[in-house]
Amino acid sequence: MGEYTAAIIGTGGIARRHAGYYRDSHRVKLQAGADINAERLKEFCDAHEIEHRYTDHQQMLDEMRPDIVSVCTWNRTHMRLSMDAMEAGAQAVISEKPMGEDLGGPMDAVALAAKTGCYFVIGHQTRFSPGHNAAKKLLSEGAIGSPVSVAIRSGGALLNMGSHLVDNMRWILGEPDWEFVVGWIQRETNRFERGSYCEEMTHALIRFEGGHEMTLSLDMEDGVKNQDHQFIGPDGAINFNRQQAVLLDEEGFHPPMAIEQPGYFDELLAWMDGGPAHRNEASGALQAQQILMAIYESALNHLRVEPPFEKRESPLEEAILSGELPCEGEPHDIRSDEALEYAIETGQVQE
Numbered sequence: 244m245g246e247y248t249a250a251i252i253g254t255g256g257i258a259r260r261h262a263g264y265y266r267d268s269h270r271v272k273l274q275a276g277a278d279i280n281a282e283r284l285k286e287f288c289d290a291h292e293i294e295h296r297y298t299d300h301q302q303m304l305d306e307m308r309p310d311i312v313s314v315c316t317w318n319r320t321h322m323r324l325s326m327d328a329m330e331a332g333a334q335a336v337i338s339e340k341p342m343g344e345d346l347g348g349p350m351d352a353v354a355l356a357a358k359t360g361c362y363f364v365i366g367h368q369t370r371f372s373p374g375h376n377a378a379k380k381l382l383s384e385g386a387i388g389s390p391v392s393v394a395i396r397s398g399g400a401l402l403n404m405g406s407h408l409v410d411n412m413r414w415i416l417g418e419p420d421w422e423f424v425v426g427w428i429q430r431e432t433n434r435f436e437r438g439s440y441c442e443e444m445t446h447a448l449i450r451f452e453g454g455h456e457m458t459l460s461l462d463m464e465d466g467v468k469n470q471d472h473q474f475i476g477p478d479g480a481i482n483f484n485r486q487q488a489v490l491l492d493e494e495g496f497h498p499p500m501a502i503e504q505p506g507y508f509d510e511l512l513a514w515m516d517g518g519p520a521h522r523n524e525a526s527g528a529l530q531a532q533q534i535l536m537a538i539y540e541s542a543l544n545h546l547r548v549e550p551p552f553e554k555r556e557s558p559l560e561e562a563i564l565s566g567e568l569p570c571e572g573e574p575h576d577i578r579s580d581e582a583l584e585y586a587i588e589t590g591q592v593q594e
Contacts, residue, residue, distance in 0.1 A: 347555030387476030
């Protein structure tokens with residue numbers, strides 16, 4: 244079992260979780276951080292006793308040559324920075340979700356990881372939740388029969404929360420391929436999320452292999468972010484959240500179940516040691532990204548979208564920039580005004 248050096252690109256809030264991965268492992272030394280915001284970089288590195296600090300991530304990669312790189316930046320840059328790390332020789336890359344704003348970048352990054360042998364994972368950490376894994380076990384054992392359906396209501400936009408929710412439901416269902424998507428979106432105001440173009444509301448039906456169905460509703464009601472969900476099958480139901488799952492069948496309610504799993508980072512190290520692939524391997528997360536883009540494609544072109552879906556560009560961004568999806572008002576960001584200001588300043592988005 245080897246020992247590794249690590250570095251973090253992007254030192255905002257989510258980077259604290261990644262710093263914790265490294266701090267809690269006796270096999271990894273967190274030696275460097277990079278951020279375009281020098282003040283934020285200093286504060287983060289001081290707090291986590293990180294010696295080497297860079298405002299240029301490429302310089303950090305070239306000089307430090309870290310074994311493991313965390314990408315904790317805004318949506319638009321996730322895959323570009325991940326590929327920079329791979330090309331610099333990183334053995335493993337942990338990218339925050341979503342994989343990006345389109346499909347082309349994620350496809351390129353997954354292909355590069357396969358070419359370089361990089362252990363590439365995406366930050367869909369809810370796959371490790373005890374309640375979700377209990378629901379997965381019950382479904383795999385046929386506790387409520389098949390096929391099953393689940394309706395998810397939440398807030399937070401499609402790229403942000405949708406990436407978690409779609410990926411996690413695939414995990415619980417046993418990672419089936421998707422068969423088709425029917426989607427609807429609304430964007431009447433100039434809405435962004437961490438500097439990425441963002442719709443106001445989303446509603447979609449996703450059909451998976453085996454006849455399983457997921458209905459996804461995002462931002463349809465103000466303040467709704469449900470953590471309690473229910474799978475319904477021909478022989479019963481499973482009520483579940485991140486903490487536990489409860490089976491309801493002809494015998495009534497069963498005792499709550501919770502299945503603890505090895506940690507996210509422990510599983511990455513085990514994979515690097517020659518063990519099974521990480522459950523968040525990027526090649527699997529690519530299916531969730533395809534589904535997100537297919538929802539946009541369906542909504543904007545009034546189509547039922549089926550795989551293979553490999554359109555590289557974001558259907559949402561295309562519709563906005565072409566004027567097919569007009570909106571009113573000043574640009575506003577639901578998560579980070581700083582990210583939006585930077586995206587506008589650098590010409591990455593149009594006001």
